[in-house]
Amino acid sequence: MAISTKYSIEHRIIAKGKSRSGLPLTGKVLFIVAHETGNNSADADDHFTYFNRHVIASSAHAFIDDTKILEIIPLNEQAFHVQFQKPMDNIMFGADANTRAIGVELCRTGSFAKAYDRYIWYFAYLCRKFGLNPKKDIVSHKVLDPKRRYDPQSWLQPHGISWERFISDVKKVYNAWTGGSVKVEAPKTGVKDAATSNPEKVLRKSSKGAAVKELQKKLIAAGFKLPKYGADGDYGNEVVDTVKVFQKAVGITADGIYGPVTDSKLENYKKSVKKKTSRSSVVPYPGHLIKRGFCGKDMERIQRAVGVVADGIYGPATERAVKAYQKRHSLAADGIVGPDTWNVMF
Ligand SMILES: [Zn+2]
Structure with missing residues (x-):
């Protein structure tokens, strides 16, 4: 089997809106940015649904999980996957990533090995398609935005894949590439898609x-x-x-x-x-937020957990102790006991 036919690409494009400007890339594709979603529970289809709702002005061209390679933005259009004001893309490639690069996201759901194999295949495909060099023209989001981002290493590293290994894996597929054309498919009927079907x-x-x-x-x-x-x-x-x-x-x-x-x-x-x-x-969560002014049995339980006098009244001393407790457990220190705090406490 020719390597180019190993996988097919599903082309299911989100509607124009906040997450898809519809603006064309300002010239030919210069590089590819590797990302990972950082989301343990959303697969490629979920990302389609999410971005199709246009909740944020952010996106990427493709999402890859262990079952599919899904393009949600046409490769000749801009996607917003790297902050415009970050200087590294301009220094390295002479252009903003959003205007001249393809953004590819690796999803965390399912089998890592299967998703990773699709991921490297897709990078090799893009390098072939746009005449790019896997060694020089693939960059991690981490390198472009080092203060805020650590992807895709944040998902590769836990699976024993270094950046160098990733690039060399892409190169292997790239070198083995045999001319044949890649199958790009319209969405299959019955595909999971919350926004439509x-x-x-x-x-x-x-x-x-x-x-x-x-x-x-x-x-x-x-x-x-x-x-x-x-x-x-x-x-x-x-x-x-x-x-x-x-x-x-x-x-x-x-x-x-x-x-x-x-x-x-x-x-x-x-x-x-x-x-x-x-x-x-x-102890099951009582089903309501517990905050300043609250009295009752649950309150005594919380007071014992945070180490203050258990008088059953949520006063300022209890609030301070709850906030300190939340801070210690990396919870939002708002002094409100909701399900997150409750489930850590009990
Ligand atoms: Zn990223």
């Missing part, structure tokens, strides 16, 4: 039905009570508020809309709760 993956106020019920059950299982309506299949204010509480607690935008990012956070959260509940000492 699976619209129930994004739920919001007034959404109704089985998917909402499912979400409500998930929230309840994760310790968030829905005291008024329970799992009634109706995305009302109670669900909006609870989703917001959850989003705040895990540090994502608290918009009360249940999309794939919130979904993957909740999945992970449920897993961590499950792990904890398998221990006998665990």
Whole structure:
């Protein structure tokens, strides 16, 4: 089998908007920037969904996981994957990465070996396609933005792959490349895609039905009570508020809309709760935020955990102790006991 036909590329382009400007590259492709997503639970399809919602002015051309190579921005268009004001891309290549480079993201989900094999294949493909030299024309995001970024080494290194090894792996595929053309495919029908074929993956106020019920059950299982309506299949204010509480607690935008990012956070959260509940000492999260002014049984428990007098009243001394506790455990030190803090405490 010719190496060029080892994989095919799925070409599923996000709509123009915040994450896809539609602006053309300002000249021929000069280099490729290697990234990794830093997200343990989102695969290539999830990234398509996320960027297709245009939540941020950020993107990359391709996302690669252990099952596919997915292009979400045409290779002749700009993607925003390196901050414009960073000088290294200009020093090294004489241009901003966003205007003259292809950005490629490695996803963390599934088998690393399978994803990595696709990743190096795709870099070799791009080098062949654009006449680039794997040794000189591939750069890590880390090198371009060393103060803020450590990718893709942040995901290669834990798997024993150094940057040099990565480049030499790309070179091997590049050298073995045999002329044949690469198959670029339109999306397969039935492919996982929350924005189109699976619209129930994004739920919001007034959404109704089985998917909402499912979400409500998930929230309840994760310790968030829905005291008024329970799992009634109706995305009302109670669900909006609870989703917001959850989003705040895990540090994502608290918009009360249940999309794939919130979904993957909740999945992970449920897993961590499950792990904890398998221990006998665990105390389930009461399902509401505990902050200044709160009184009651849960309060005494928290006070014992942070080492202050357990009088059941959340006063200033308790708040200071909670903040100190949060700091010690790398939690957001806001003095509010939400699910994150609670699950570390108990
Ligand atoms: Zn990056």
